[in-house]
Amino acid sequence: MIRQLLVKKVTHLASIVLSISVISFMLVSVSPIDPVRAYIGADMLAISRAQKEKIEERWGINEPMHVRYVKWFTELLHGNLGHSFIFNQKVTKVISTRFATSLWLMAAAWVISGMLGFVMGIVSGVMHGTFVDKLIRFYAYMLASTPTFWMGMLLLICFSMWLGWTPICCATPPGILLENVTFGQRIYHLILPAATLSIIGIANITLHTRQKLIDVLQSDFILFAISQGETIWGATRHHGIRNIILPAITIQFASFSELFGGSLLAETVFAYPGLGQATVLAGLKSDVPLLLGIVLFSVFFVFTGNTIADLIYTLVDPRIKAGAPK
Amino acid sequence: MRVEIKKDAGRVGTCPHRLKKVVSMQKNNRTDHLKIMIFMSVIIITLSPLLAPGSEKPDALLSVPPHALIVATGSINPEGFDPTQGWGRYGNPLFQSTLLRRDEHMAIVPDLAETYTLSSDGLCWHIRIRKDALFTDGTKVTARDVAFTCNQAAKSAGKTDMSLLDTAVATSDHDLSIYLKHAASTFIFKLTTLGIVPEHAYGEDYARNPMGSGPYRLVKWDEGQQLIVEANPLYYGNKPMITRIVFMEMNEQTAFAAAKAGRVHLVRVPQALAIQKIKGMKRHIAKSVDNRGLCFPVLPSGQKNTSTGLMVGNSVTADLSIRKAINYVVDRQALVAGILEGFGSPCQAPATGLPWDEEGARIQDGDLNTARKILKQDGWQDEDQDGVLSKNGLKAMFTIYYPADDSIRQALAIAVSDRIREIGIQADVIGKSWDDIYKLMHANVVLFGFGSLDPLEIYRLYRSSSTTDDVYNAGCYQNPVVDQYLDQALYATSEKEAISFWKKAQWDGQTGFTAKGDAAWCWLVNLDHTYFADERLVMGELPIEPHENGMNITATILSWKWIDDQTTSR
Numbered sequence: 001m002i003r004q005l006l007v008k009k010v011t012h013l014a015s016i017v018l019s020i021s022v023i024s025f026m027l028v029s030v031s032p033i034d035p036v037r038a039y040i041g042a043d044m045l046a047i048s049r050a051q052k053e054k055i056e057e058r059w060g061i062n063e064p065m066h067v068r069y070v071k072w073f074t075e076l077l078h079g080n081l082g083h084s085f086i087f088n089q090k091v092t093k094v095i096s097t098r099f100a101t102s103l104w105l106m107a108a109a110w111v112i113s114g115m116l117g118f119v120m121g122i123v124s125g126v127m128h129g130t131f132v133d134k135l136i137r138f139y140a141y142m143l144a145s146t147p148t149f150w151m152g153m154l155l156l157i158c159f160s161m162w163l164g165w166t167p168i169c170c171a172t173p174p175g176i177l178l179e180n181v182t183f184g185q186r187i188y189h190l191i192l193p194a195a196t197l198s199i200i201g202i203a204n205i206t207l208h209t210r211q212k213l214i215d216v217l218q219s220d221f222i223l224f225a226i227s228q229g230e231t232i233w234g235a236t237r238h239h240g241i242r243n244i245i246l247p248a249i250t251i252q253f254a255s256f257s258e259l260f261g262g263s264l265l266a267e268t269v270f271a272y273p274g275l276g277q278a279t280v281l282a283g284l285k286s287d288v289p290l291l292l293g294i295v296l297f298s299v300f301f302v303f304t305g306n307t308i309a310d311l312i313y314t315l316v317d318p319r320i321k322a323g324a325p326k
Numbered sequence: 327m328r329v330e331i332k333k334d335a336g337r338v339g340t341c342p343h344r345l346k347k348v349v350s351m352q353k354n355n356r357t358d359h360l361k362i363m364i365f366m367s368v369i370i371i372t373l374s375p376l377l378a379p380g381s382e383k384p385d386a387l388l389s390v391p392p393h394a395l396i397v398a399t400g401s402i403n404p405e406g407f408d409p410t411q412g413w414g415r416y417g418n419p420l421f422q423s424t425l426l427r428r429d430e431h432m433a434i435v436p437d438l439a440e441t442y443t444l445s446s447d448g449l450c451w452h453i454r455i456r457k458d459a460l461f462t463d464g465t466k467v468t469a470r471d472v473a474f475t476c477n478q479a480a481k482s483a484g485k486t487d488m489s490l491l492d493t494a495v496a497t498s499d500h501d502l503s504i505y506l507k508h509a510a511s512t513f514i515f516k517l518t519t520l521g522i523v524p525e526h527a528y529g530e531d532y533a534r535n536p537m538g539s540g541p542y543r544l545v546k547w548d549e550g551q552q553l554i555v556e557a558n559p560l561y562y563g564n565k566p567m568i569t570r571i572v573f574m575e576m577n578e579q580t581a582f583a584a585a586k587a588g589r590v591h592l593v594r595v596p597q598a599l600a601i602q603k604i605k606g607m608k609r610h611i612a613k614s615v616d617n618r619g620l621c622f623p624v625l626p627s628g629q630k631n632t633s634t635g636l637m638v639g640n641s642v643t644a645d646l647s648i649r650k651a652i653n654y655v656v657d658r659q660a661l662v663a664g665i666l667e668g669f670g671s672p673c674q675a676p677a678t679g680l681p682w683d684e685e686g687a688r689i690q691d692g693d694l695n696t697a698r699k700i701l702k703q704d705g706w707q708d709e710d711q712d713g714v715l716s717k718n719g720l721k722a723m724f725t726i727y728y729p730a731d732d733s734i735r736q737a738l739a740i741a742v743s744d745r746i747r748e749i750g751i752q753a754d755v756i757g758k759s760w761d762d763i764y765k766l767m768h769a770n771v772v773l774f775g776f777g778s779l780d781p782l783e784i785y786r787l788y789r790s791s792s793t794t795d796d797v798y799n800a801g802c803y804q805n806p807v808v809d810q811y812l813d814q815a816l817y818a819t820s821e822k823e824a825i826s827f828w829k830k831a832q833w834d835g836q837t838g839f840t841a842k843g844d845a846a847w848c849w850l851v852n853l854d855h856t857y858f859a860d861e862r863l864v865m866g867e868l869p870i871e872p873h874e875n876g877m878n879i880t881a882t883i884l885s886w887k888w889i890d891d892q893t894t895s896r
Contacts, residue, residue, distance in 0.1 A: 032761040040485065042873045043415070044797045045776055045786040047487050054483035087549075088405040088484075088533060097549060161583055168583045170551055170574070177546050177554065271580050273550025281404070 013303055017296060021073065024295045025288075029065040033286035035085055036061065059085055061288075072292065081296070082289035086281060091293035094278060099297070101171050102267065102274030104186060106259050108194035113201030114252045120202065121209025121248070126236050128214055136206065144203035148262045152196040152269035159192060166192045171272055193270040197262050201255060208251050212244040249312055256305025260298050394570040395863070395886075398581035399594040400876020402553050402573055406533025407544070409521030410478045412485025413533070416779070416872050418881045420555065422521025422538030423562075425453060425472065426514065428779070430869050430882065432681055434514060434821065437563075438467065438522060438539065440500075448509025448819035451517070454501050459539045460560045461524045467539045469496035474525040476504055488516060509817045511824035515780040541566050541884055551575055567887040573877075591860040594879065597669040597734070600856035607858040612868035612879065615680060615777035617673050618738055619849035620726065622649050623769055623801045637769040638802060642724045645717070646845065647704035648751065653841035653848045654700065655749050656742055657692030661851050665737045669854040675832050675840050678852055679870055682781045682825045687833035687840035697749045708750055715750035722751040727766055728773040730757030735773045738850055767800040774800070777852070777873035781828050785812050788831065788839045788846060803846040807837050855879075862889045 036055050040047050047055075056062050060071070075082060081091035124136040143151075159166045167173070167189050172181045216222060217232070217240060225235045267276030275294065282290040407413045409422050417427065425439040436442065440456045459467040476494035479486045490513055492505040506513060527537045536544055541561045545554040553573040557566045576584060578596050585593040585604050593607075600609060625639035642648055658672030672691065677683045690696070706715040706722060715722040726743060728735040736757060743753040753771070763772055774797070776783055789812045790804035808831050815827030830838070837843045855871050857879060864887050871878045 032759070034761060034764075037760070037764065042776070042875075043485055045783045046415070046778060046780065047485065048489050049796070050489040051483070051487040054489075058483035086404050088408075088411065101550075160587070164587060168580055168587055168589065170576070172548070172551060271576050273548070273575070277550055 009307060013300075016299055016303065020295060020299050021076075021292060022069070024292055025065060025069045025072070028286070028288050028291065031286055033284070035059065035286035035288065038285040039085060068288075072289070076296075081293040084282070084290040084293075085287040086285050086290065087278075087287075091289050094290060095275065095293055095297050098273070098275040098278045101272070102263055102276060104171070104190055105193050105197065105266070105272060105274060106263050108187075108190050109197030109201060109263070110252065110255075110259055112194060113198035114205060114248075116198065117202040117205030117252075118209055118245075118248050121206040122213060122236060122241070122244075124206065125210040125213030125217065125240075125244075126232055128210065133210075137210070140203040140206045143200050144207075146200060148196060148200055148265040149269050151200060152193070152266050155192050155196055156269065170270075171274070189272075193263075193266045193272050196266045196269070197259070200262060201258065204255060204258070205248060205251050209244055209248050212247050213240055216240050216243045246313065250309040253305045253309035253312065257298075257302040260301055394572055395568050395592065396572045396574060396590045397592045397879075398574040398576045398584060398590045399592065399857070399879050400578075400874070402547075402575050402876065404549070405484070406547075407536035408482075408484075408533035409523060410475060410482045410484065410486055410488075411533060413536075414521050414877075415486050415519055416875055416878060417519045418877070418883075419519075419521035419538070419540060420542050420877070420880060421536040421540045421544060421558075422523060423459065423467075423540045424519060424521055425455070425517045427518050428869075430867065432779075432870070434518060438472075439517075442517075444819060446819065448511075448817065449506050451504040451506075451513075452501070453504065453517075456562065457500060459562045461527070461539050462537050462543045462558055462560055463524075463527065464560065465524065465526065466499075467522060467524070468499050469502035470499075471525050472496070472522050473502050473504075474528070475520060475522045478523070478528065479520060486520065488520070490516075509819055511816060511818040511821055512780055512782040512785075514821060515782065542571070545570075564884060566884050568883060571880075571883075585858055591863060592879070593858050594876070595856050595858060597666045597853065597856055600669050600858075601667050604858050606861055608861050610857040610859050610865060610868060611669060612855040612857065612871045613671070613679060614853055614855050614871040614873075615677060615779065616775065616853045616855065616871065616873045617676055617678070617777045617849060618735060618773060618775045618851050618853065619673070619676070619847045620652070620742065621767065621772050621774050621801045621847055622845075623767075623771070624649075624804070624844070624846060625802045627769060631768065636765055640724055640769050640771070641720055642722055643771060643801075645704070647700050647706065648722060649845035649848065650841060651697040651700045651749055652742075652746055652751065653845045654689060654691060654693045655697035656745055656848060656850065658850055659692065661738060661741055665734060665741060666851060666853060669856050670851045671854070673849045673852040675849055676776060676784055676787055676847075677781065677828075678849075680779065680781075682784070682828035684829035684832035684838075684840070686829075686835075687838060687842050689841045694748065701749060706750070713747070713750060714752045723753070724751075724771055725754045725756055726771045726773060727756055727758050727763050729760055729763065734853070735775065739773045742848075742850070764797070767797070768802060772800065775873065779870075779872050781815070781824065784828055784831065785816050788812060801846060803839065803844065805837060805839065805844055807834070808839050808844070863887075864889060 036052060036059070037044070039055065040052070060068065072082065083089070084091050084094050087094050120136050124133045127133050156168070160168045171186070171189050173185055173189070213236065217236070222235050222239060225239060226232065230238070263274065264276035264279055266272065267274045268280055278290065279294050281287070282294060403413055405411055405413070407419070407421055409419050413419055414422065417424065423438045425437060426434050426442065427437045429435050438455050438459055440454045442451060442453045444451050453472070455467065455469055455472060461467060473494040473496040476488060476491055480488040480491040490506050490508070490510055492507045494502060494504045496502045521538055521540065523532065524537055534547065539560070539562065541558055541563060542555040543558040545556050547553045552575060555571050555573075557569040574581070574584070574590060578594065581590065581593045582595050582599055584590045585607060588606060622643040623638070623640040624644055626644045627639040627641045629638040630636070631638050653674070658674075662668060662670040662672060671678070674688055674691070675683055701715060704717070706717045708715050726739045728739045736755070739755045743755050746753055758766070766772070776787070786798045788799060788803055788808060790802075790809050791799060811827045811831035811834070815824045815831065818824035818827060832838045832840045833842050839846045841848070859865060866882060866885050868879070869881050
């Protein structure tokens with residue numbers, strides 16, 4: 001059973017990686033950005049033709065795309081993601097250092113949006129049809145259609161510039177060694193970007209939870225409980241949450257892709273030096289190895305989230321396990 | 327499923343939980359509200375550490391020792407600090423020392439070198455380096471390190487271009503010879519910018535663990551965030567009075583906001599924001615050769631580059647009188663005042679303000695009458711009374727392209743277009759990405775910006791060449807006399823001699839590439855680089871700066887100090 005699942009998952013992943021890498025490579029190959037020109041930038045007149053050719057040779061960008069793809073893929077099979085043009089560093093190193101910073105942001109946003117969204121979904125579901133429900137739904141629909149970067153800019157203007165409560169940028173206070181940065185300072189610098197990400201992430205889970213709860217509350221056993229004198233909140237607490245927590249968790253794990261994409265935008269707005277910022281830079285400068293490295297990484301990231309969502313069903317709800325008692 | 331629910335919910339009377347709710351609202355009104363309140367307050371309490379201002383005060387600035395200068399002047403080289411790969415290619419590599427350097431008057435003075443001579447054929451530099459220089463690990467800087475640095479720079483394929491180097495050989499601990507492939511007066515620029523790296527500590531990770539004999543040493547680089555440096559106690563020169571610097575990586579807008587919030591000491595701001603005031607900060611202006619100008623295609627249109635397939639030439643701008651008239655009619659002072667808020671200066675040649683600028687090449691600009699006269703004499707007339715001149719059926723119309731994300735260039739292009747309209751030349755203004763502009767630049771007018779402290783730039787801007795595949799002489803300008811001067815300047819064996827030829831190429835009394843001569847470009851303005859610095863920081867006069875580059879402000883950092891230092895040390 002487990003082995004079957006494992007084989008299925010691995011083949012699934014392999015096929016995704018293959019197709020995503022081919023598509024990405026094709027997209028990059030039609031990109032009009034010349035990486036060497038983007039790299040040299042304003043130094044164009046200071047660089048001789050000979051030097052320019054040298055750079056092209058080092059990056060191996062004079063070969064046709066399919067040759068480069070085969071080379072890149074063979075290296076990938078050896079576990080080598082290549083060398084980033086713009087950072088002059090191994091792609092794996094760039095991703096690992098950058099992701100370490102992004103992880104704080106994504107984790108915070110993920111937890112906050114999960115908790116808040118769930119609670120709001122419950123409130124909205126229980127009180128459905130009331131003013132509170134309408135308010136929450138209005139909020140959720142509003143946010144579901146709000147672009148992350150715009151929300152980020154609003155918050156930045158409001159809390160950092162007008163009120164001065166939150167820092168203006170960056171992941172740590174200026175001038176302090178990374179190892180001396182306290183947990184509090186980390187959190188303090190996380191507030192706004194994480195809030196931006198989670199405010200928007202809330203919508204999804206709120207609406208789903210609300211809908212599920214309404215379903216549950218209309219089922220016979222709730223009706224039975226209520227007819228025996230249970231309050232609606234009590235019924236929700238004792239019977240409702242059990243039934244809706246699972247889909248909520250699933251949705252939250254399945255939202256890894258939105259989390260990844262959202263952090264990209266939020267990081268740009270808040271000058272938060274994570275993977276998102278590196279992605280933008282890699283795209284603007286046509287840093288193919290780094291861009292593809294990040295694409296693959298995001299594939300793994302999202303795939304992991306979805307797989308966990310799948311597995312959690314069997315873990316959290318013993319009834320799903322085949323043959324298990326109860 | 328969903329529809330059914332909605333239907334149910336609509337029929338309030340029959341919906342059981344709705345019914346129950348109405349009942350319970352009457353019965354248990356209090357308890358329910360209480361529960362909601364508790365529920366909500368639990369959420370608020372759990373989240374409050376995230377929502378309230380943190381226990382750490384926002385002004386983290388105050389928590390660092392006051393001697394740490396916090397700077398936000400632009401991005402830090404994402405590749406790290408390897409001079410052979412491009413770090414410090416504008417000079418002052420901070421961690422490493424250079425053989426020579428330019429002083430505040432642009433004169434070349436020895437730094438790590440003690441003496442230097444150039445052979446009479448201009449092919450070999452003999453350099454003796456000082457004996458008291460140490461790398462930060464305590465080992466002596468030897469001629470072998472210097473030779474290694476030069477050879478390594480020639481080998482590595484980065485932004486440091488040492489392709490002129492043949493080889494560098496150490497002849498003793500302190501002497502070395504640097505052989506060039508051909509004589510080049512501009513090579514001295516490399517000697518003033520190339521930071522010397524230690525051979526014994528150079529490796530793949532050098533760029534992220536730089537070691538050198540410069541005034542500062544690296545404390546920590548959190549990539550994408552900040553670079554912390556401190557004074558190098560082993561530095562042979564005068565010890566910097568600013569002993570610790572933090573370079574913050576922020577974009578201009580964020581940096582400006584941070585300065586307003588009092589969180590940085592020194593910030594570079596766009597000209598448009600420089601008119602504002604920031605409490606506790608003083609505005610500093612650095613002159614620059616960060617120039618902006620229009621590059622004219624000088625060949626007639628309809629040609630095609632055989633190797634790239636790009637269109638070359640533009641018959642309107644190929645006409646000398648058009649190019650001259652535009653140069654005369656543009657009011658550069660008005661551009662400075664109107665677009666740069668006064669933070670700039672008029673410029674008519676690419677190196678205005680540098681030692682190799684020919685002041686005799688200046689024209690009186692903003693001159694409508696002269697411009698009209700030039701066009702009239704050449705036979706340009708408004709035949710069909712539509713306000714646009716024409717000659718032999720050719721209308722005086724062209725397009726000016728500018729990089730779409732650059733608001734200053736956009737404003738300049740529009741202002742020029744408006745102005746030349748007055749003398750009957752129509753220029754459409756279109757913003758494009760650089761990648762598009764590179765394809766259009768040989769056949770259309772482009773608003774470029776360059777500006778280097780290396781006169782090699784003049785050579786690359788105006789020297790004719792058989793190939794037209796790059797920004798080198800994008801307009802395909804060609805004048806054999808100018809070519810000869812440029813070659814003479816490049817191959818000269820002393821800077822003095824070279825300067826005289828650089829000047830002649832601009833205007834020798836007969837011809838030249840400036841407005842008096844062929845008017846190959848219409849240079850417009852040099853931008854000033856504008857900074858705000860903490861009032862307590864004394865920076866002295868800022869030297870002339872090249873094209874955009876975040877670290878340039880540190881050129882004179884050795885003479886900076888805090889006002890407090892003055893009072894306490896006396």
